[in-house]
Amino acid sequence: MNNKANWIEEAWQQVVKKIDRNSYSIGASFPNGSKDGRYTKSSPHDWVSGFWPGMLWLVYQETQNERLKDLAVQCEREISQSLWEFDSLHHDVGFMFGLSSVNQYMLMQDEEAKRHGLMAASLLAGRFNPAGGFIRAWPKWGGEDHSGWAIIDCMMNLPLLYWASREIADPRYRLIAEIHADTVLREFVLADGSVHHIVSFDPETGERMAAIAGQGYAADSAWSRGAAWALYGFALSFAYTGKETYLLAAKKVARFFLDHLPGDFVPYWDFRLPAEAEDMPRDSSAAAIAASGLLELASLLPEADGREYQRLAEIILRSLYENYTAHEADEEGLLLHATGYFAAHIYVDTPLIYGDYYYVEALMKLKNKGRK
Secondary structure (H helix, E strand, O other): OOHHHHHHHHHHHHHHHHHHHHHHHHOOOOEEEEEOOEEEEOOOOOOOOOHHHHHHHHHHHHHOOHHHHHHHHHHHHHHHHHHHHHHHOOOOHHHHHHHHHHHHHHHHOOHHHHHHHHHHHHHHHOOEEOOOOEEOOOOOEOOEOOOOEEEHHHHHOHHHHHHHHHHHOOHHHHHHHHHHHHHHHHHOEOOOOOEOOEEEEOOOOOOEEEEEOOOOOOOOOOEHHHHHHHHHHHHHHHHHHOOHHHHHHHHHHHHHHHHOOOOOOOOEOEOOOOHHHOOOOEOHHHHHHHHHHHHHHHHHOOHHHHHHHHHHHHHHHHHHHHHOEOOOOOOOOOEOOEEEEOOOOEEEEEOEHHHHHHHHHHHHHHHOOOOO
Protein backbone atom coordinates (compact mmCIF):
# COMPACT_ATOMS: atom_id res chain seq x y z
CA MET A 1 0.00 0.00 0.00
CA ASN A 2 1.48 3.37 -0.97
CA ASN A 3 1.75 6.42 1.26
CA LYS A 4 -1.22 8.13 -0.39
CA ALA A 5 -3.51 5.20 0.32
CA ASN A 6 -2.08 4.93 3.85
CA TRP A 7 -3.00 8.44 4.96
CA ILE A 8 -6.48 8.26 3.42
CA GLU A 9 -7.25 4.98 5.15
CA GLU A 10 -5.74 6.19 8.43
CA ALA A 11 -7.82 9.38 8.26
CA TRP A 12 -10.97 7.40 7.51
CA GLN A 13 -10.40 4.96 10.37
CA GLN A 14 -9.92 7.86 12.78
CA VAL A 15 -13.21 9.32 11.56
CA VAL A 16 -15.03 6.02 12.07
CA LYS A 17 -13.57 5.63 15.55
CA LYS A 18 -14.46 9.14 16.66
CA ILE A 19 -18.00 9.09 15.24
CA ASP A 20 -18.63 5.75 16.92
CA ARG A 21 -17.45 7.26 20.21
CA ASN A 22 -19.46 10.44 19.64
CA SER A 23 -22.59 8.42 18.94
CA TYR A 24 -22.74 7.60 22.65
CA SER A 25 -22.25 11.17 23.90
CA ILE A 26 -24.24 12.99 21.18
CA GLY A 27 -26.95 10.41 20.59
CA ALA A 28 -29.95 11.65 18.61
CA SER A 29 -29.29 15.33 19.28
CA PHE A 30 -28.13 18.18 17.05
CA PRO A 31 -24.56 19.43 17.53
CA ASN A 32 -23.44 22.83 16.30
CA GLY A 33 -20.03 24.22 17.37
CA SER A 34 -17.62 22.84 19.92
CA LYS A 35 -17.00 24.56 23.24
CA ASP A 36 -14.49 23.17 25.72
CA GLY A 37 -14.32 19.92 23.80
CA ARG A 38 -18.07 19.30 23.60
CA TYR A 39 -20.51 20.25 20.88
CA THR A 40 -23.16 22.71 21.92
CA LYS A 41 -26.62 21.48 20.99
CA SER A 42 -29.11 23.13 18.66
CA SER A 43 -32.81 22.70 18.00
CA PRO A 44 -33.88 20.06 15.48
CA HIS A 45 -35.30 23.04 13.55
CA ASP A 46 -31.93 24.76 13.27
CA TRP A 47 -30.15 24.92 9.90
CA VAL A 48 -27.33 22.68 11.16
CA SER A 49 -29.61 19.84 12.27
CA GLY A 50 -29.02 17.67 9.20
CA PHE A 51 -25.26 17.43 9.47
CA TRP A 52 -25.01 14.93 12.34
CA PRO A 53 -27.51 12.45 10.83
CA GLY A 54 -25.84 13.08 7.48
CA MET A 55 -22.50 12.04 8.99
CA LEU A 56 -24.10 9.00 10.57
CA TRP A 57 -25.45 7.91 7.19
CA LEU A 58 -22.03 8.36 5.56
CA VAL A 59 -20.32 6.12 8.09
CA TYR A 60 -23.21 3.64 8.15
CA GLN A 61 -22.81 3.08 4.41
CA GLU A 62 -19.24 1.90 5.01
CA THR A 63 -19.58 0.09 8.34
CA GLN A 64 -23.23 -1.09 8.47
CA ASN A 65 -23.21 -0.08 12.15
CA GLU A 66 -26.90 -0.45 13.06
CA ARG A 67 -26.63 1.89 16.05
CA LEU A 68 -25.59 4.75 13.76
CA LYS A 69 -28.53 4.02 11.47
CA ASP A 70 -30.97 3.99 14.38
CA LEU A 71 -29.68 7.34 15.65
CA ALA A 72 -29.98 8.87 12.17
CA VAL A 73 -33.59 7.66 11.95
CA GLN A 74 -34.37 9.18 15.36
CA CYS A 75 -32.83 12.49 14.24
CA GLU A 76 -34.89 12.53 11.04
CA ARG A 77 -38.07 12.01 13.06
CA GLU A 78 -37.23 15.05 15.19
CA ILE A 79 -36.24 17.25 12.24
CA SER A 80 -39.45 16.39 10.37
CA GLN A 81 -41.57 17.94 13.15
CA SER A 82 -40.49 21.36 11.88
CA LEU A 83 -42.61 20.78 8.77
CA TRP A 84 -45.67 21.40 10.93
CA GLU A 85 -44.11 24.53 12.42
CA PHE A 86 -43.09 25.89 9.05
CA ASP A 87 -43.55 29.60 9.77
CA SER A 88 -40.06 29.78 11.29
CA LEU A 89 -38.36 27.71 8.60
CA HIS A 90 -35.83 29.11 6.15
CA HIS A 91 -34.07 28.20 2.92
CA ASP A 92 -31.71 25.79 4.70
CA VAL A 93 -34.31 23.03 4.60
CA GLY A 94 -32.02 21.70 1.86
CA PHE A 95 -29.25 21.08 4.37
CA MET A 96 -31.74 19.80 6.94
CA PHE A 97 -33.80 17.39 4.87
CA GLY A 98 -31.37 16.57 2.07
CA LEU A 99 -28.88 15.07 4.51
CA SER A 100 -31.48 13.41 6.73
CA SER A 101 -34.79 12.55 5.02
CA VAL A 102 -33.52 12.15 1.44
CA ASN A 103 -30.58 10.01 2.57
CA GLN A 104 -32.90 7.91 4.69
CA TYR A 105 -35.19 7.35 1.72
CA MET A 106 -32.33 6.59 -0.68
CA LEU A 107 -30.63 4.16 1.69
CA MET A 108 -33.61 2.56 3.42
CA GLN A 109 -36.46 3.05 0.89
CA ASP A 110 -38.36 4.80 3.68
CA GLU A 111 -41.49 6.27 2.06
CA GLU A 112 -42.29 8.50 5.03
CA ALA A 113 -38.84 10.07 4.84
CA LYS A 114 -39.42 10.60 1.11
CA ARG A 115 -42.62 12.50 1.87
CA HIS A 116 -40.77 14.66 4.37
CA GLY A 117 -38.17 15.49 1.73
CA LEU A 118 -40.85 16.38 -0.82
CA MET A 119 -42.70 18.54 1.69
CA ALA A 120 -39.48 20.38 2.49
CA ALA A 121 -38.83 20.90 -1.24
CA SER A 122 -42.31 22.42 -1.58
CA LEU A 123 -41.60 24.79 1.31
CA LEU A 124 -38.29 25.77 -0.28
CA ALA A 125 -39.99 26.38 -3.62
CA GLY A 126 -42.52 28.54 -1.78
CA ARG A 127 -39.70 30.93 -0.82
CA PHE A 128 -39.10 31.79 -4.47
CA ASN A 129 -39.60 35.44 -5.42
CA PRO A 130 -40.52 35.58 -9.14
CA ALA A 131 -39.92 39.33 -9.43
CA GLY A 132 -36.23 38.98 -8.58
CA GLY A 133 -35.71 35.35 -9.55
CA PHE A 134 -34.31 34.38 -6.14
CA ILE A 135 -35.11 32.19 -3.16
CA ARG A 136 -35.55 34.25 -0.02
CA ALA A 137 -33.12 33.15 2.66
CA TRP A 138 -34.74 33.89 6.00
CA PRO A 139 -38.01 34.87 7.63
CA LYS A 140 -38.23 38.08 9.64
CA TRP A 141 -35.78 37.46 12.46
CA GLY A 142 -34.72 39.93 15.13
CA GLY A 143 -36.95 42.66 13.75
CA GLU A 144 -34.90 42.84 10.53
CA ASP A 145 -36.67 42.78 7.16
CA HIS A 146 -35.20 39.93 5.11
CA SER A 147 -37.93 39.83 2.47
CA GLY A 148 -35.49 40.69 -0.31
CA TRP A 149 -32.41 38.86 0.94
CA ALA A 150 -30.74 35.95 -0.83
CA ILE A 151 -27.46 34.39 0.30
CA ILE A 152 -24.74 32.36 -1.38
CA ASP A 153 -25.26 29.37 0.93
CA CYS A 154 -28.53 28.61 -0.87
CA MET A 155 -26.62 27.14 -3.79
CA MET A 156 -26.23 24.09 -1.55
CA ASN A 157 -29.98 23.89 -0.91
CA LEU A 158 -30.87 23.66 -4.60
CA PRO A 159 -30.17 19.89 -4.82
CA LEU A 160 -33.31 19.30 -2.75
CA LEU A 161 -35.31 20.95 -5.55
CA TYR A 162 -33.51 19.06 -8.31
CA TRP A 163 -34.12 15.81 -6.44
CA ALA A 164 -37.82 16.56 -5.98
CA SER A 165 -38.27 17.28 -9.70
CA ARG A 166 -36.70 13.95 -10.60
CA GLU A 167 -38.60 12.06 -7.94
CA ILE A 168 -42.07 13.20 -9.01
CA ALA A 169 -41.31 14.01 -12.68
CA ASP A 170 -42.35 17.65 -12.25
CA PRO A 171 -40.02 20.32 -13.70
CA ARG A 172 -41.28 23.18 -11.50
CA TYR A 173 -38.81 22.58 -8.69
CA ARG A 174 -35.89 22.30 -11.11
CA LEU A 175 -36.92 25.47 -12.93
CA ILE A 176 -37.00 27.43 -9.67
CA ALA A 177 -33.55 26.10 -8.79
CA GLU A 178 -32.16 27.06 -12.19
CA ILE A 179 -33.62 30.56 -12.08
CA HIS A 180 -32.10 31.09 -8.64
CA ALA A 181 -28.73 29.74 -9.79
CA ASP A 182 -28.83 32.07 -12.80
CA THR A 183 -29.52 35.03 -10.50
CA VAL A 184 -26.62 34.06 -8.24
CA LEU A 185 -24.30 33.77 -11.23
CA ARG A 186 -25.34 37.22 -12.43
CA GLU A 187 -25.54 39.09 -9.11
CA PHE A 188 -23.22 37.31 -6.65
CA VAL A 189 -20.20 36.11 -8.64
CA LEU A 190 -17.64 38.83 -9.38
CA ALA A 191 -15.35 38.98 -12.40
CA ASP A 192 -12.40 37.56 -10.45
CA GLY A 193 -14.41 34.58 -9.15
CA SER A 194 -15.00 35.90 -5.63
CA VAL A 195 -18.59 35.99 -4.36
CA HIS A 196 -20.82 38.10 -2.15
CA HIS A 197 -22.42 36.50 0.89
CA ILE A 198 -25.70 38.45 0.79
CA VAL A 199 -27.41 40.38 -1.99
CA SER A 200 -30.52 42.39 -1.22
CA PHE A 201 -33.29 42.88 -3.78
CA ASP A 202 -36.45 44.96 -3.76
CA PRO A 203 -38.99 42.22 -3.02
CA GLU A 204 -41.70 43.98 -5.05
CA THR A 205 -39.77 44.87 -8.22
CA GLY A 206 -36.85 42.43 -8.03
CA GLU A 207 -34.36 45.27 -8.51
CA ARG A 208 -30.92 44.57 -7.05
CA MET A 209 -30.35 46.91 -4.12
CA ALA A 210 -26.97 46.13 -2.53
CA ALA A 211 -24.40 43.56 -1.51
CA ILE A 212 -24.18 43.06 2.27
CA ALA A 213 -21.15 41.82 4.21
CA GLY A 214 -23.00 39.14 6.17
CA GLN A 215 -20.39 36.77 7.56
CA GLY A 216 -17.62 38.24 5.43
CA TYR A 217 -15.24 40.98 6.51
CA ALA A 218 -16.99 43.58 4.32
CA ALA A 219 -19.54 43.77 1.52
CA ASP A 220 -16.75 43.85 -1.07
CA SER A 221 -14.51 41.27 0.63
CA ALA A 222 -14.41 37.54 -0.07
CA TRP A 223 -15.75 35.30 2.70
CA SER A 224 -13.93 32.01 2.18
CA ARG A 225 -16.79 29.71 3.17
CA GLY A 226 -19.05 31.60 0.79
CA ALA A 227 -16.64 30.81 -2.05
CA ALA A 228 -16.68 27.15 -0.99
CA TRP A 229 -20.50 27.07 -1.02
CA ALA A 230 -20.49 28.62 -4.49
CA LEU A 231 -17.84 26.28 -5.88
CA TYR A 232 -19.64 23.17 -4.65
CA GLY A 233 -23.13 24.51 -5.36
CA PHE A 234 -22.47 25.36 -8.99
CA ALA A 235 -20.81 21.96 -9.49
CA LEU A 236 -23.97 20.29 -8.15
CA SER A 237 -26.21 22.43 -10.35
CA PHE A 238 -24.16 21.34 -13.35
CA ALA A 239 -24.45 17.71 -12.23
CA TYR A 240 -28.24 17.94 -12.15
CA THR A 241 -28.84 20.10 -15.22
CA GLY A 242 -25.87 19.70 -17.54
CA LYS A 243 -25.86 23.47 -18.11
CA GLU A 244 -22.38 24.53 -19.17
CA THR A 245 -22.71 27.95 -17.52
CA TYR A 246 -22.79 26.28 -14.10
CA LEU A 247 -19.68 24.24 -14.85
CA LEU A 248 -17.84 27.38 -15.95
CA ALA A 249 -18.98 29.17 -12.78
CA ALA A 250 -17.75 26.32 -10.57
CA LYS A 251 -14.36 26.41 -12.31
CA LYS A 252 -14.14 30.20 -12.01
CA VAL A 253 -14.86 30.22 -8.28
CA ALA A 254 -12.55 27.23 -7.77
CA ARG A 255 -9.71 29.11 -9.42
CA PHE A 256 -10.22 32.11 -7.14
CA PHE A 257 -10.41 29.90 -4.05
CA LEU A 258 -7.28 27.93 -4.92
CA ASP A 259 -5.27 30.98 -6.00
CA HIS A 260 -5.83 32.67 -2.63
CA LEU A 261 -4.97 29.81 -0.29
CA PRO A 262 -2.05 30.22 2.15
CA GLY A 263 0.83 27.79 2.31
CA ASP A 264 -1.01 25.04 4.16
CA PHE A 265 -4.02 25.16 1.80
CA VAL A 266 -6.50 26.08 4.56
CA PRO A 267 -7.95 29.59 4.11
CA TYR A 268 -8.40 32.44 6.52
CA TRP A 269 -12.07 33.11 7.18
CA ASP A 270 -12.00 35.86 4.53
CA PHE A 271 -9.70 36.12 1.52
CA ARG A 272 -9.59 39.95 1.61
CA LEU A 273 -8.56 40.76 5.14
CA PRO A 274 -6.53 43.94 5.59
CA ALA A 275 -2.81 43.54 6.24
CA GLU A 276 -3.15 44.28 9.94
CA ALA A 277 -5.63 41.39 10.26
CA GLU A 278 -3.21 38.64 9.22
CA ASP A 279 -3.39 37.04 12.64
CA MET A 280 -7.09 36.38 12.17
CA PRO A 281 -8.28 32.76 12.33
CA ARG A 282 -8.50 30.18 9.60
CA ASP A 283 -11.68 28.42 8.55
CA SER A 284 -11.08 24.70 8.24
CA SER A 285 -14.78 24.24 7.40
CA ALA A 286 -14.31 26.27 4.21
CA ALA A 287 -11.39 24.02 3.27
CA ALA A 288 -13.43 20.85 3.85
CA ILE A 289 -16.41 22.14 1.84
CA ALA A 290 -14.16 23.23 -1.01
CA ALA A 291 -12.32 19.90 -1.03
CA SER A 292 -15.57 17.98 -1.36
CA GLY A 293 -16.70 20.42 -4.06
CA LEU A 294 -13.44 19.97 -5.97
CA LEU A 295 -13.86 16.20 -5.86
CA GLU A 296 -17.42 16.62 -7.14
CA LEU A 297 -16.14 18.82 -9.94
CA ALA A 298 -13.42 16.31 -10.82
CA SER A 299 -16.00 13.52 -11.03
CA LEU A 300 -18.08 15.50 -13.55
CA LEU A 301 -15.20 16.02 -15.99
CA PRO A 302 -13.27 13.66 -18.26
CA GLU A 303 -10.52 12.06 -16.20
CA ALA A 304 -7.73 14.08 -17.79
CA ASP A 305 -9.57 17.35 -17.13
CA GLY A 306 -10.56 16.47 -13.59
CA ARG A 307 -7.20 15.15 -12.43
CA GLU A 308 -5.89 18.55 -11.27
CA TYR A 309 -9.01 19.29 -9.21
CA GLN A 310 -8.69 15.92 -7.51
CA ARG A 311 -4.99 16.46 -6.83
CA LEU A 312 -5.69 19.81 -5.17
CA ALA A 313 -8.57 18.37 -3.16
CA GLU A 314 -6.22 15.68 -1.88
CA ILE A 315 -3.65 18.30 -0.86
CA ILE A 316 -6.31 20.24 1.08
CA LEU A 317 -7.61 17.12 2.79
CA ARG A 318 -4.16 15.87 3.68
CA SER A 319 -3.34 19.24 5.25
CA LEU A 320 -6.57 19.08 7.24
CA TYR A 321 -5.76 15.55 8.37
CA GLU A 322 -2.17 16.30 9.35
CA ASN A 323 -2.58 19.80 10.80
CA TYR A 324 -6.21 20.39 11.79
CA THR A 325 -7.73 17.16 13.08
CA ALA A 326 -8.59 16.66 16.73
CA HIS A 327 -7.68 13.11 17.67
CA GLU A 328 -7.95 13.69 21.42
CA ALA A 329 -10.55 11.66 23.24
CA ASP A 330 -11.78 14.75 25.08
CA GLU A 331 -12.70 16.68 21.89
CA GLU A 332 -15.88 15.66 20.09
CA GLY A 333 -15.11 17.75 16.99
CA LEU A 334 -13.14 16.36 14.07
CA LEU A 335 -11.61 19.53 12.58
CA LEU A 336 -10.03 22.25 14.69
CA HIS A 337 -9.75 25.93 13.74
CA ALA A 338 -13.05 26.58 11.99
CA THR A 339 -14.69 29.99 12.07
CA GLY A 340 -18.46 30.36 12.22
CA TYR A 341 -19.41 34.04 12.41
CA PHE A 342 -16.36 36.12 13.24
CA ALA A 343 -17.98 39.56 13.55
CA ALA A 344 -20.56 38.25 16.03
CA HIS A 345 -17.96 36.19 17.95
CA ILE A 346 -19.95 33.01 17.35
CA TYR A 347 -17.89 29.81 17.16
CA VAL A 348 -14.49 31.25 16.31
CA ASP A 349 -11.42 28.98 16.09
CA THR A 350 -13.31 25.83 17.05
CA PRO A 351 -14.75 22.69 15.45
CA LEU A 352 -18.06 23.13 13.58
CA ILE A 353 -20.44 20.30 12.74
CA TYR A 354 -20.73 21.29 9.08
CA GLY A 355 -16.96 21.44 8.66
CA ASP A 356 -16.78 17.97 10.17
CA TYR A 357 -19.53 16.70 7.87
CA TYR A 358 -17.83 17.85 4.66
CA TYR A 359 -14.48 16.53 5.86
CA VAL A 360 -16.04 13.08 6.29
CA GLU A 361 -17.89 13.36 2.97
CA ALA A 362 -14.72 14.35 1.10
CA LEU A 363 -12.67 11.56 2.68
CA MET A 364 -15.34 9.05 1.73
CA LYS A 365 -15.31 10.28 -1.89
CA LEU A 366 -11.52 10.03 -2.00
CA LYS A 367 -11.44 6.63 -0.36
CA ASN A 368 -14.06 5.19 -2.71
CA LYS A 369 -12.88 6.78 -5.95
CA GLY A 370 -13.22 4.26 -8.72
CA ARG A 371 -15.46 1.97 -6.70
CA LYS A 372 -18.43 0.73 -8.75
